[in-house]
Amino acid sequence: MTRKQTNPAQATDPRFKIAHREAIIGIVLAIFNFIWWFGFAYGLGSRPPEEYTYIWGLPDWFFYSCVLGFIIMCILVIVITKFVLKEVPLDVDPSNTDQPKEGPAKQ
Amino acid sequence: MNIGVIIPLVIFLIGIFAIGFIASKQMSGEGGFLQQYFLGGRELGGFVLAMTxxxxxxxxxxxxxxxxxxxxxxxxxxxxAMTQVVTGYFVLLILGKKFAILGRKYNAVTMIDFLKARYNSPLVAILSAIAIIVFLFSAMTAQWVGGGRLIESLTGLQYTTALFIFAISVLVYVTIGGFRAVALTDAVQGAVMVVGTLVLLIGVIIAGGGVPAIMQDLINENPRLVTPYGADGTLTAAYVSSFWILVGVGVVGLPQMAVRAMSYKSSRAMHRALVIGTIVTGFIMLNMHLIGVFARPIMPGIDIGDKVIPLVALEVLPPWLAGIVLAAPMAAIMSTVDSLLLLVSSAIVKDVYLNFIKPEASETTVKRMSFGVTGILGIIVFLLALQPPELLIFLNLFAFGGLEAAFIWPVVLGLYWKYGNKYGAIFSMITGIAAYIAIHFYNTANGNLLGVHTVTLPVLLSLAAYIIGSLAVKREAYQF
Known part of the structure; x- marks a missing residue:
């Protein structure tokens, strides 16, 4: 059976290239997030509790893993959103995607 | 019960009601009724998207x-709990612009519309609809019970009366206002959640005599409370890490999240939502759970976990402020329930009725069906929540992880892997759900398999099933 979509743009939609890149950024962010979270939690947290130091009153492993880790993720997301992610039109008609300007400038 | 606590709650409910009502007036005809009612006309801005x-x-x-x-x-x-921070950016980045673009191209109003168009298969659509209706219906009922119990415990009203108040307040704005009312009330409820969290955290720290004092009390009681391994030392790194799948990256597969990822107006809105969503999720999760731990030295000996937050709020805050803070869990429950109600309704009206029963239904019929089904569903859920049947409680156990195992690969690989096809999708959904149920029983009887949460293996098995199913039957590249 043939179930090829009739696609007006024969070549791959250029917006998808951007989308694929951004999905990979999402995966990399999550992996970084996990390593940071896991590393500090179990790296520092597996010492006996008497050896913990306290930052802002919180156990050091927890502060680095969950508090600082969260702040760092927020900063990373802000920076990436501002400087790396690209704005693309989302509408069906991709005919003028190469000139991303506001206003429906078609026909 | 204290009247001072009840007044802020009543004001909150009336406020939500009013917003829902105003939102329903804004439904324009643009893009057709279904797009408006079930997707808010794809017009959500960044703040509302993040909050919903x-x-x-x-x-x-x-x-x-x-x-x-x-x-x-x-x-x-x-x-x-902090494994959930990832959901703030992961869902939107992974589904991302491709989901929004394809959603528009396929004219998809629901996640099932997307799957049906991508795989060109009615069987995929019907399987998904059944999974969503069965599992989310049970999950919704469980949340309604929670909402009723919360009102009961805060006001001293009878459970039936409390549930009735809860049901009416949710049902009216969802039924008449649709997705836009749900999203707008979610935004307000989200803001209430943030404010409530902050106020209660400050109250608890003051009552406990500062963080270092609280920490000393905890160490004196049991030093393990401040380790990552839990009060009895049984919380393993593998088990905790497996929650990265259940409440972290796996959330991509939840239909109530996916449908939001195609509701935004522009990529600008999505960018804003990424930032706001990450900050707000992390803020709430970190601080609410800190409050839970900090409450221990202040109010020792609470046996029922669900009562910790209400009791500690009433203990450390003046009544009117406690009322505002306790509007937060109420907001959390309402904002989950309203989305699930609309989602189940969309699965019935759009995915079952319009797809299979009467595709040529007129706009008026669809309108009447949508209002009718949403309203009737709400009434059924209310009646079931009065005395939840065993079967529902049982099904609710699978709602979250089961749906993730079923949908994560058909959605994600359907977006990014051109060789993914309907055989893979069907095989993956069946494998995911069946494996989830089987491993659930194994884990209940024998302890956690490999020491990880139930969701872990089904997600991996459904990935294998997707790839095998896609390549084995018919290897053909899909033209996006």
């Missing part, structure tokens, strides 16, 4: 169950 994602995701367990467990287990449970 956070609020839909944050439920009774973020405000009552989770902090209650943190109270018993200690810092290990906050560590576990």
């Amino acid at each position: 994602m956070v609020a839909t995701y944050g439920s009774a367990s973020s405000f009552l169950g989770g902090p209650g467990t943190a109270y018993t287990v200690g810092f290990g449970w906050i560590l576990l």
